[in-house]
Amino acid sequence: MSKDVVKVDEFEALAKKKMPKMAFDYYASGAEDEYTLQQNRDAFSRIRLRPRILVDVSSVNTSTTVLGFRIAMPIMVAPAALHKLAHPEGEVATARAVSAADTIMILSTTSSCSMEEVAAAAPGVRFFQLYVYKDRQISQHLVRRAEDAGFSALVLTVDTPRLGRREADLKNNFTLPPHIANPNMEAFVKHDKKERNGSSMLASWADKLFDRSLSWKDVKWLKSITKLPIILKGILNGEDAILAVQAGAAGIMVSNHGARQLDYVPPTISILEEVVKAVGGQVPVFVDGGIRRGTDVFKALALGASGVFVGRPSVFGLAVDGEAGVKKMLEMLRDELERTMTLMGVCSVDQISRHHVETEHEYNNGCNCSHHMHSKL
Numbered sequence: 001m002s003k004d005v006v007k008v009d010e011f012e013a014l015a016k017k018k019m020p021k022m023a024f025d026y027y028a029s030g031a032e033d034e035y036t037l038q039q040n041r042d043a044f045s046r047i048r049l050r051p052r053i054l055v056d057v058s059s060v061n062t063s064t065t066v067l068g069f070r071i072a073m074p075i076m077v078a079p080a081a082l083h084k085l086a087h088p089e090g091e092v093a094t095a096r097a098v099s100a101a102d103t104i105m106i107l108s109t110t111s112s113c114s115m116e117e118v119a120a121a122a123p124g125v126r127f128f129q130l131y132v133y134k135d136r137q138i139s140q141h142l143v144r145r146a147e148d149a150g151f152s153a154l155v156l157t158v159d160t161p162r163l164g165r166r167e168a169d170l171k172n173n174f175t176l177p178p179h180i181a182n183p184n185m186e187a188f189v190k191h192d193k194k195e196r197n198g199s200s201m202l203a204s205w206a207d208k209l210f211d212r213s214l215s216w217k218d219v220k221w222l223k224s225i226t227k228l229p230i231i232l233k234g235i236l237n238g239e240d241a242i243l244a245v246q247a248g249a250a251g252i253m254v255s256n257h258g259a260r261q262l263d264y265v266p267p268t269i270s271i272l273e274e275v276v277k278a279v280g281g282q283v284p285v286f287v288d289g290g291i292r293r294g295t296d297v298f299k300a301l302a303l304g305a306s307g308v309f310v311g312r313p314s315v316f317g318l319a320v321d322g323e324a325g326v327k328k329m330l331e332m333l334r335d336e337l338e339r340t341m342t343l344m345g346v347c348s349v350d351q352i353s354r355h356h357v358e359t360e361h362e363y364n365n366g367c368n369c370s371h372h373m374h375s376k377l
């Protein structure tokens with residue numbers, strides 16, 4: 001149970017004790033050497049905070065606005081496949097917890113509850129994550145259903161022409177248990193749970209379905225078939241961020257897919273500022289990857305993010321204590337953010353600025369930037 005948990009990271013160790021090894025490893029692991037997986041966390045610890053003192057912080061407010069929706073905190077839930085591997089109620093329980101926390105959930109196309117079930121589970125703002133399939137009719141049909149079910153934005157994942165090499169899944173011969181399915185896709189594909197082709201079952205499904213020819217013109221195509229705003233998830237540099245804005249993206253998510261796709265890409269927090277500068281305020285920039293602390297959220301906002309998303313903490317919270325576990329995880333992050341803001345001398349999210357953090361380069365070398373007044377000791 002989650003009542004004794006005092007920090008988000010603890011959910012992972014508890015989930016490990018509760019979950020079958022194959023399911024836990026699928027959630028926890030990253031691609032190949034897991035260099036980027038480790039870096040996603042370590043990079044946050046290399047950023048330091050610069051608190052301001054004697055500011056009246058008797059009232060601190062963590063609420064913010066994302067794509068026009070007012071939410072209680074700039075902390076949202078990233079899409080993660082197959083929540084029923086964690087808990088029998090799956091994404092329905094997650095959606096209830098996210099609704100109670102008054103924030104936004106992105107539902108994965110590969111969810112184990114249908115998007116209609118999730119939409120009916122609780123009130124709240126939800127976005128739908130989409131892959132583009134070789135058969136465009138599949139994507140088009142999913143978009144129509146997401147619109148009809150009341151999802152408020154589409155999140156197009158652009159870092160997955162095929163799945164990354166997750167060696168834990170290979171070792172475990174990852175297979176979905178018989179009672180777990182992917183109902184969003186049932187009308188189109190009869191998944192064969194024995195399928196492998198020398199890779200894990202999911203990688204083999206992805207090879208069969210995902211369109212590796214996906215390119216910028218397809219973002220325009222997606223825009224042409226929906227009025228929903230489209231966020232591009234998986235941008236890792238300024239060049240692609242500019243192209244994303246030109247293609248009409250309503251938002252950008254700096255993401256390396258929780259280090260599950262290409263190993264040795266940079267940790268997301270280290271490239272956030274490059275993307276923010278390239279975008280120049282034209283659309284909001286979000287970030288995910290390794291966010292486990294209120295201070296991590298604060299650092300991301302200081303470097304220009306309009307909000308952050310958490311992936312593994314949601315599924316580990318769900319595994320440990322179902323809906324209550326996810327709720328507790330989100331409450332802990334919100335409370336930590338509020339305390340960080342208070343101790344940093346900041347009363348609202350829009351007061352968090354670049355002055356409040358310094359990067360490793362800055363504190364080792366000093367800097368001539370306008371946002372810091374460094375002593376050069």
Ligand SMILES: Cc1cc2nc3c(=O)[nH]c(=O)nc-3n(C[C@H](O)[C@H](O)[C@H](O)COP(=O)(O)O)c2cc1C
Nearest residue numbers: 027078079080081108157257258289290310311312
């Ligand atoms: C178990 C698992 C399943 C995931 N499934 C999806 C998915 O279906 N679609 C997607 O765009 N990203 C998926 N992701 C990536 C997450 O959306 C997110 O980018 C990542 O988990 C963020 O890093 P974090 O787990 O360190 O918070 C998945 C991540 C995990 C851990």
Ligand SMILES: CCCCCCC(=O)C(=O)O
Nearest residue numbers: 081110202205206209260
């Ligand atoms: C066709 C099934 C692919 C599932 C991919 C889920 C995912 O993105 C992950 O990181 O795992």
